[in-house]
Amino acid sequence: MLNIEPNLANPDAFYEALIDMHRELTTEQSHLVNAKLVLLLANHIGDVSVLHDAMRRARDSEAQP
Amino acid sequence: MDVNHPAQTFDYVRSADQDSPVAALHPVVIVGAGPVGLTLAIDLAKKGIPVVVLDDDHRLSTGSRAICFAKRTLEIFDRLGIGERCVNKGVSWNVGKVFLREQLLYEFNLLPERNHQRPAFINLQQYYVEAFLNDAARAESNVDLRWKNKVVGVTQGDESVTLSVDTPDGIHSINARYVVACDGARSPIRGFIGQESKGQVFRDRFLIADVKMTAPFPTERWFWFDPPFHPNQSVLLHKQPDDVWRIDFQLGWDADPELEKRPENVLPRVRALLGADTAFELEWVSVYTFACMRMEKFRHGRVLFAGDSAHGVSPFGARGANSGIQDADNLGWKLAAVVNGAAPDALIDSYCAEREFAADENIMNSTRSTDFITPKSEVSKLFRNAVLELARDHPFARRIVNSGRLSMPSTYADSPLSTPGDDTSFNKGVALGAPAVDAPVQVDGRHCWFLSLIGKTFTVVQLIDANTLKITIVGADQRENQTVFAEPSGDWKHRYSERVGTTYLFRPDQHVCARWHTYDEQSIQRAVNRALGKNAQ
Numbered sequence: 001m002l003n004i005e006p007n008l009a010n011p012d013a014f015y016e017a018l019i020d021m022h023r024e025l026t027t028e029q030s031h032l033v034n035a036k037l038v039l040l041l042a043n044h045i046g047d048v049s050v051l052h053d054a055m056r057r058a059r060d061s062e063a064q065p
Numbered sequence: 066m067d068v069n070h071p072a073q074t075f076d077y078v079r080s081a082d083q084d085s086p087v088a089a090l091h092p093v094v095i096v097g098a099g100p101v102g103l104t105l106a107i108d109l110a111k112k113g114i115p116v117v118v119l120d121d122d123h124r125l126s127t128g129s130r131a132i133c134f135a136k137r138t139l140e141i142f143d144r145l146g147i148g149e150r151c152v153n154k155g156v157s158w159n160v161g162k163v164f165l166r167e168q169l170l171y172e173f174n175l176l177p178e179r180n181h182q183r184p185a186f187i188n189l190q191q192y193y194v195e196a197f198l199n200d201a202a203r204a205e206s207n208v209d210l211r212w213k214n215k216v217v218g219v220t221q222g223d224e225s226v227t228l229s230v231d232t233p234d235g236i237h238s239i240n241a242r243y244v245v246a247c248d249g250a251r252s253p254i255r256g257f258i259g260q261e262s263k264g265q266v267f268r269d270r271f272l273i274a275d276v277k278m279t280a281p282f283p284t285e286r287w288f289w290f291d292p293p294f295h296p297n298q299s300v301l302l303h304k305q306p307d308d309v310w311r312i313d314f315q316l317g318w319d320a321d322p323e324l325e326k327r328p329e330n331v332l333p334r335v336r337a338l339l340g341a342d343t344a345f346e347l348e349w350v351s352v353y354t355f356a357c358m359r360m361e362k363f364r365h366g367r368v369l370f371a372g373d374s375a376h377g378v379s380p381f382g383a384r385g386a387n388s389g390i391q392d393a394d395n396l397g398w399k400l401a402a403v404v405n406g407a408a409p410d411a412l413i414d415s416y417c418a419e420r421e422f423a424a425d426e427n428i429m430n431s432t433r434s435t436d437f438i439t440p441k442s443e444v445s446k447l448f449r450n451a452v453l454e455l456a457r458d459h460p461f462a463r464r465i466v467n468s469g470r471l472s473m474p475s476t477y478a479d480s481p482l483s484t485p486g487d488d489t490s491f492n493k494g495v496a497l498g499a500p501a502v503d504a505p506v507q508v509d510g511r512h513c514w515f516l517s518l519i520g521k522t523f524t525v526v527q528l529i530d531a532n533t534l535k536i537t538i539v540g541a542d543q544r545e546n547q548t549v550f551a552e553p554s555g556d557w558k559h560r561y562s563e564r565v566g567t568t569y570l571f572r573p574d575q576h577v578c579a580r581w582h583t584y585d586e587q588s589i590q591r592a593v594n595r596a597l598g599k600n601a602q
Contacts (some may be wrong), residue, residue, distance in 0.1 A: 032451055035451035039462065057445055
């Protein structure tokens with residue numbers, strides 16, 4: 001079950017770190033870094049039903065107008 | 066002489082059928098004398114069925130083609146009597162290395178579980194396998210091999226199929242109760258009956274080069290993503306017998322196959338890989354594309370399809386020839402039982418159910434490998450490269466790297482031929498529908514392999530006490546049963562069961578079709594009948 005309730009102790013600090021991760025990278029490099037991040041987190045989560053749920057939510061919100 | 070096998074040719078011989086005023090009727094005619102057709106022919110012959118094999122050519126295949134023969138295939142070949150020759154001639158390897166650009170990402174060791182007779186796989190040029198199968202087929206008086214016999218027409222009747230066969234002496238007709246089309250990816254038989262194989266064609270081309278050299282490269286499988294000597298593409302290097310190395314270069318869709326095959330274009334690619342100082346000779350070059358596809362049904366009336374005619378996969382994972390040989394293994398005993406009158410015609414439908422399922426499994430695996438090796442979109446390539454870059458320092462990512470998942474036999478989990486029995490209460494062992502697993506046993510104090518004791522027909526294996534296996538080869542009736550007693554090794558008990566009373570029933574293709582905790586004669590008889598398609602419930 002994918003947790004969609006608040007789970008980050010400090011959301012602002014997380015967001016800052018996420019943006020910082022991309023500092024001084026070209027867009028191409030940033031895409032690669034994002035892809036690696038997805039893979040690292042997916043392996044950490046492990047539970048494929050949680051991952052499918054997250055994939056579906058990510059994709060559905062993109063498809064909305 | 067093994068060395069001459071690639072050049073071996075076979076003479077056309079006029080058959081009595083060509084002089085017969087009425088078309089002869091044969092129980093089984095196989096079209097295509099490749100690895101699949103010959104495997105089936107030998108298996109049927111050993112089961113007492115006379116079989117005619119028609120081939121439009123008169124020589125073995127050229128070039129290495131299928132080179133990787135998996136453990137299950139070798140076990141099937143053992144029953145046909147050529148397993149040992151293949152293993153002795155073949156190259157066994159365990160270590161694989163994966164490179165990204167100039168860097169070694171990681172290496173893996175596929176060292177198989179100990180105490181199996183056969184290795185996980187061997188590399189061996191297809192022409193050797195065909196040559197060994199040919200020798201075995203010619204030793205069977207039940208096999209009638211007819212070279213330069215090209216099928217030019219197929220007519221289906223209720224009781225038989227009529228084939229028009231073109232030969233150097235002209236066209237004649239023969240009839241068969243069953244025809245098995247093992248005539249390859251472009252199957253003319255498939256075309257004659259108006260069927261097609263459908264699926265996904267991959268827009269990519271690969272160059273294969275067989276290179277002879279004595280350079281001290283290790284006996285390992287090397288796979289490069291984006292190597293400096295062949296940028297933006299993949300390359301695979303494999304060792305074969307006779308100092309022949311197989312190199313597969315990905316070329317991309319825009320490459321011109323005729324141009325790429327020319328030695329002046331191939332040599333620089335090979336030199337870039339091997340280094341300028343390595344002496345080598347080019348033995349064979351080919352450019353191929355591939356598709357993952359299959360026929361919707363492997364049976365059309367009395368015509369059956371096996372191997373590449375029925376299904377095609379990408380070469381990544383060695384699933385082409387290996388799955389075709391498993392098709393033949395699945396079909397052989399069923400066709401023999403039907404022709405002998407021991408089973409109803411409907412048993413053959415289970416061949417389709419089981420092998421169509423297996424084809425889907427193979428297609429799924431080889432499609433996944435293909436999508437990793439040759440990504441089809443920007444984002445697919447992005448994730449592929451992300452996986453590769455993580456793989457060097459992150460063990461989890463190595464498991465995602467997919468340079469081909471090597472062929473494993475299918476488990477027919479939902480087969481109509483299986484009897485549930487006590488299967489669900491086994492907490493280990495060989496599952497219902499799975500092929501038997503090898504292990505050492507002793508017979509009369511002498512070491513032997515478990516697989517060599519089972520599978521000529523239905524076989525019941527019962528652990529009657531901690532040190533004794535009772536192995537019963539089931540005959541046409543009980544008086545013909547043959548019994549062997551064997552002492553199981555620790556590996557056998559670990560792989561099957563330690564519990565006294567455990568009883569396994571194996572089909573003639575060595576797949577498990579029932580298992581119980583206790584021996585019961587009636588349950589066994591019912592399970593055999595069900596596996597023969599007599600009382601499917």
